[in-house]
Amino acid sequence: MAMTSERPLSPLSRSIHTYMSGLVLFILATLLLRPYSMGNAQATRMCPSLDNATIEQLQDALVTEQITSVQLVETYLKRIDEVNGLFHAIIAVDENSTAVARELDDLRKKGKTHGPLHGIPLLIKDNIGTLPLETTGMCGLSQENLYNSTAGGSLALKGARLDREATVVSKLRKAGAVILGKTNLSQWANYRCSPGTSSGGWTATGGQTFGAIIPNQAPGGSSSGSGVATALGLAAACIGTDSMGSIGNPAQANAVVGVRPTTGLTSRSRVIPYTEHEDTVGPMTRTVKDAALLLGIMAGKDPEDSFTKHIPFENIPDYVSSCKLDGLKGVRLGVPRASFANTKKPAAVSAFNAALHVLRSAGAEIVENADFPDYVDDIWTDDAKLVYALDFKTGLKQYLDHLEHNPNNIHNLDDLIRFTKNTPGEEWPKYDIGCWEFAASLPYENNSVPEFARAQARHLYHGTAGSITGAIERHNVDALVTLTDYGNHPAGAGGLPAVSVPLGFAPDDTPPKILPSGLAEDGPGFPFNIEFLGPAFSEERLIQYAYAFEQQTHARLLRRPYRMPTSDIV
Secondary structure (H helix, E strand, O other), rough: OOOOOOOOHHHHHHHHHOOOOOHHHHHHHHEEEEOOOOOOOHHOOOOOOOOOOOOOHHHHHHOOOOOOOOHHHHHHHHHHHHHHHHOOOOEEEEEOOOHHHHHHHHHHHOOOOOOOOOOOOEEEOEEEEEOOOOOOOOOOOOOOOOOOOOOOOOHHHHHHHHOOHHHHHHHHHHHEEEEEEEEEHHHHHOOOOOOOOOOOOOOOEEEEEEOOOOOOOOOOOOOHHHHHHHOOOOOEEEEEEEEOOOOHHHHOOOEEEEEOOEEOEEEOEEEEEOOOOOHHHHHHHHOOOHHHHHHHEEEOOOEHHHHHHHHHOOOOOOHHHHHHOOOOOOOOEOOOOOHHHHOOHHHHHHHHHHHHHHHHHOOEEEEOOOOOOOOOOOOOOOOHHHHHHHHHHHHHHHOOOOEEEOOHHHHHOHHHHHHHHHHHHHHHOOOHHHHHHHHHOOOOOOOOOHHHHHHHHHHHHOOOOOHHHHHHHHOOOOEEEEEEEHHHHHHHHHOOOOEEEEEOOOOOOOOOEEEOOOEEEOOOOHHHHHEEOOOOOOOOHHHHHHHHHHHHHHHHHHHOOOOOOOOOOO
16 A cells, blocks of 8 residues: 655654664554545545445445445455455355345435444354344345354354344344354354363364464454454454453454453343353454444343443443543553563563553553552463353353254253264364363352352452452552553453554564464564553543554554455445
């Protein structure tokens, strides 16, 4: 992409260049990024490339009749067809999405729209419930949508049908979104194999997802396909789920934005569970503002998810209005440096230190050594294992009870274990079922026993008073800022929000690191993200800080995925 204008380097750009080698690219990226924000009237009339198009830009193009939703859907489907055989990011596409888009285009012509996502195609992680649109559906379709995939990547639930779709999906549809299809993931959101033995992004139904940036790259999990599809521009944005890094991890691996909402801010109703005390549904996007828009649509109370009753406000905040260029002025940000003192990614630390200078230059006060009072690096403590096992055992049965059609008669964990062992496509024992076998071995049938409550209290402490909220209160800061690798797990344990934003890429001399799966986890060009952490329901502030940082850096544009689709709307 050529530069569209030449401007003198800002003081922030000069500062970044001073603090981090190779950041000439960083400066170039800031000049490349926005044909929409440079005061060029002709540029604002151009339809943006789907490589980097934002939801706002696409909606502007739809409103001004530069494009139609049908064109958008058809082009995204072409892009998926081009590259999905290489990346395996998409499990299935909605056969009726073009018809849905046509109905939405017709409504727009009549002066009617459903909301801010009217006609915007999205992809949904395959553990989030979707249903066919019946003839009496939102768009008044004349034919039934035959697409129905909510299997968590497992053959056990292939062809199963829920009694209704997930609350978050219903909200997205109500806002006008076109559900383009379902993204691949780590099977069962990464609760199947023994810790350390799974291959992130692998499912029996979707195969192995590969990361977008480097060939043969581990994609991050468990929202693997959502991260890859976002980076490749296979939809306007994607939806993922997070328990202890399942959004932040693939957001980092694919150099995109990921928002892990507070557990309970978005409903998990009709979402395949992992652990109800940590699970949450959140957006994965190319920009912070897009994530803010989607979060505001998905958030809210749901009688079928008791955790949402803890939302402390009657009206969901306007998260988009938090996206302010001066959002870092007067903010105190703590750095829990001890938590990543032993990292084996020195380039990431260098980039992080440069980012701190950017934050200071933008008006933030950086409080160094705002360390966690009682940090536990190992996420698989005995308490955690018990919590995850009993939550999964309990939640799985409750989820299966909502199936109207259950072709393989999977009604509990024992049924699932039996099916998986006896179905060749599930690739057992290559991919073991250690987590399930541990859960099945416990003498407790659900998470209502006193032993669970005690373990959960101790586990919760390590995500709240022992780490994030403890550090925030002890050092009197507004939020914490750290490398994504070191914010994911405490945020998950505490059920707390985290916003992950692209920070940079590993230099060419970075030694490769190959996982047992054969996928590369580190090496030349690998991405790293910065993460903003805060107390429960502080998304409004975290988005404000993340947006202001993003607008000073635009680090995502430093490196393109190694293979991009060529089909485009322009």
